[in-house]
Amino acid sequence: xxxxxxxxxxxxxxxxxxxxxxxxxxxxxxxxxxxxxxxxxxxxxxxxxxxxxxxxxxxxxxxxxxxxxxxxxxxxxxxxxxxxxxxxxxxxxxxxxxxxxxxxxxxxxxxxxxxxxxxxxxxxxxxxxxxxxxxxxxxxxxxxxxxxxxxxxxxxxxxxxxxxxxxxxxxxxxxxxxxxxxxxxxxxxxxxxxxxxxxxxxxxxxxxxxxxxxxxxxxxxxxxxxxxxxxxxxxxxxxxxxxxxxxxxxxxxxxxxxxxxxxxxxxxxxxxxxxxxxxxxxxxxxxxxxxxxxxxxxxxxxxxxxxxxxxxxxxxxxxxxxxxxx
Numbered sequence: 268x269x270x271x272x273x274x275x276x277x278x279x280x281x282x283x284x285x286x287x288x289x290x291x292x293x294x295x296x297x298x299x300x301x302x303x304x305x306x307x308x309x310x311x312x313x314x315x316x317x318x319x320x321x322x323x324x325x326x327x328x329x330x331x332x333x334x335x336x337x338x339x340x341x342x343x344x345x346x347x348x349x350x351x352x353x354x355x356x357x358x359x360x361x362x363x364x365x366x367x368x369x370x371x372x373x374x375x376x377x378x379x380x381x382x383x384x385x386x387x388x389x390x391x392x393x394x395x396x397x398x399x400x401x402x403x404x405x406x407x408x409x410x411x412x413x414x415x416x417x418x419x420x421x422x423x424x425x426x427x428x429x430x431x432x433x434x435x436x437x438x439x440x441x442x443x444x445x446x447x448x449x450x451x452x453x454x455x456x457x458x459x460x461x462x463x464x465x466x467x468x469x470x471x472x473x474x475x476x477x478x479x480x481x482x483x484x485x486x487x488x489x490x491x492x493x494x495x496x497x498x499x500x501x502x503x504x505x506x507x508x509x510x511x512x513x514x515x516x517x518x519x520x521x522x523x524x525x526x527x528x529x530x531x532x533x534x535x536x537x538x539x540x541x542x543x544x545x546x547x548x549x550x551x552x553x554x555x556x557x558x559x560x561x562x563x564x565x566x567x568x569x570x571x572x573x574x575x576x577x578x579x580x581x582x583x584x585x586x587x588x589x590x591x592x593x
Contacts, residue, residue: 290320291312291314291320291322291323291324291353291580292310292311292312292323292324292325292557292580292582293310293324293325293326293356294308294309294310294325294326294327294328295325295326295327295328296327296328296329297327297328297329297330298328298329298333299329299333300333305328306326306328306336306584307553307554307584307585307587308326308336308338308527308553308556308557308582308583308584308585309326309553309554309555309556309557309558309581309582309583310324310325310326310557310580310581310582310583311324311557311558311560311561311580311581312324312561312578312579312580312581313561313565313578313579313580314578315534315568315575315576315577315578315579316575316576317575317578319349320349320578321342321343321344321348321349321352321412321578322340322341322342322343322352322532322534322578322579322580323339323340323341323343323352323353323355323356323412323580324339324340324341324356324530324557324580324581324582325337325338325339325356325360325582326338326339326582326583326584327360330360330364330418330419331364331367331418331420332420334420334421335418335419335420336418336419336584337360337363337416337417337418337419338416338417338419338434338528338530338582338583338584339356339359339360339414339415339416339417339530339582340413340414340415340432340530340531340532340580340581340582341353341355341356341412341413341414341432341532342412342413342430342431342432342532342533342534342578342580343410343411343412344410344411344412344413344494344495344499345407345409345410345411345492345501345502346406346409346410347405347406347407347410347501348410348411348412350405350410351398351405351407351410351411351412351500351501352412354397354398354405355394355398355412355414355500358394358397359390359391359394359414359416362390362393362394363383363386363387363390363416363418365390366385366386366387366389366390366393367379367382367383367386370382370385370386370389379420379423380420380423380425380518383418383420383425384425384516384518387416387418387425387427387514387516388427388513388514388516391414391427391429391500391512391513391514392512392513394414394500394512395500395501395512398411398500398501398503399503402503407500407501407502407503408502408503408504409491409492409502409504410501410502411499411500411501411502412430412499412500412501413429413430413431413432413496413499413500413532413533414427414428414429414430414432414500414514415427415428415429415430415432415433415434415451415530416428416530417434417450417528417530419584422520422521422522423518423519423520423521424450424518424519424520424521424528425516425517425518426450426451426516426517426518426519427514427515427516428451428452428454428514428515428516428517429454429498429499429500429512429513429514429515430454430496430497430498430499431453431454431455431495431496431533431536432451432530432531432532432533433449433451433453433530433531433533433535433536434449434450434451434528434529434530435447435448435449435450435528435529435530435531435541435544435545436448436449436450436519436525436527436528437525437526437527437528437529437545437548437549438522438524438525438526439524439525439526440524445526445545445546445549446542446545447540447541447542447544447545449541450517450519450528451515451517452515453533453536454496454497454498454515455482455495455496455497456472456482456483456484456494456495456496456497457472457482458497461497461498461509462497464497464509464511465484465497465508465509465510466509467509468507468508468509469487469508469509470484470485470486470487470505470508470509470510471484471485471486471487472484472485473485475493481495482495483495484496484497484505484508484509484510486504486505486508487508491504492504492505494510496510497509497510497511498510498511498512498513498514498515499512500512521586525586526549526585526586526587527548527549527553527556527583527584527585527586528583528584528586529544529545529548529556529557529560529581529582529583530581530582530583531544531560531579531580531581531582532577532578532579532580532581533577534564534568534576534577534578534579534580535560535561535564535579535580535581537568537577538564538567538568538570538571539560539563539564539567543563544560544563547559547560547563548560548583553585556583556585557581557582557583558581560581560583561579561580561581564579565579
């Protein structure tokens with residue numbers, strides 16, 4: 268479900284957070300200066316047909332700087348996928364900030380885009396190491412999570428992607444229509460560069476007869492575990508065979524035509540196109556836009572009555588006041 272959270276400063280730099288939370292989606296306000304305009308955005312998560320919602324989603328204002336922000340969606344899989352996605356959503360923001368601070372201290376601090384990019388790679392590796400270190404209490408040998416995050420600082424977006432969740436930008440075309448620009452690649456085993464790395468590491472890639480459209484990663488000599496993505500946190504049984512936790516990092520410089528960004532798990536993208544999602548958001552209120560996408564995806568899944576509906580999670584932020592979005 269969606270959530271609202273408010274945050275105030277204690278005066279000594281520590282945050283006092285009051286919250287009215289649901290389990291899987293969270294908004295955090297970390298601004299130290301109340302004069303900074305409030306971020307416009309929303310998050311929402313809804314359980315699918317399985318016993319547990321394995322998704323997590325976050326939206327944090329005041330990330331790094333008072334006008335900075337962090338969006339993230341994490342789609343867990345396997346028996347402990349719900350734990351993995353929750354743990355990543357809780358640990359990743361602070362690790363990103365720690366890595367950025369460490370990198371900035373050894374540079375002139377002028378290229379924050381490059382610093383954030385390096386921070387993403389370092390923090391993602393630390394997260395994977397942390398999951399592995401908890402092996403006695405948290406078995407992630409065949410469990411894990413995707414991660415797609417966007418850091419906004421000034422007019423720059425730093426996008427880090429691991430797995431098959433997706434980030435899409437809504438931008439205005441020359442004729443005034445809102446169009447979709449996909450910011451990430453779905454990192455599945457069917458992507459040639461991903462497949463090359465996996466097969467070189469002796470992992471196997473093939474689809475099952477009853478789901479010929481889904482290629483999966485398998486161990487060299489076993490029909491197991493059948494991971495449907497090429498990069499993920501966790502999934503340590505496949506880490507020697509080409510599955511990695513190194514994010515694909517990219518950068519986008521915002522312009523006046525860019526209106527909003529939306530991140531979502533594949534529970535959205537399996538049934539809705541980029542253009543459909545952007546259209547839904549552009550016609551919704553910003554504070555309920557994420558729920559509007561989730562609701563539309565739930566309807567979309569009804570076209571497949573014999574398939575278990577996936578968990579569905581969305582995190583999005585707008586770059587302008589509502590009147591400027593139309």
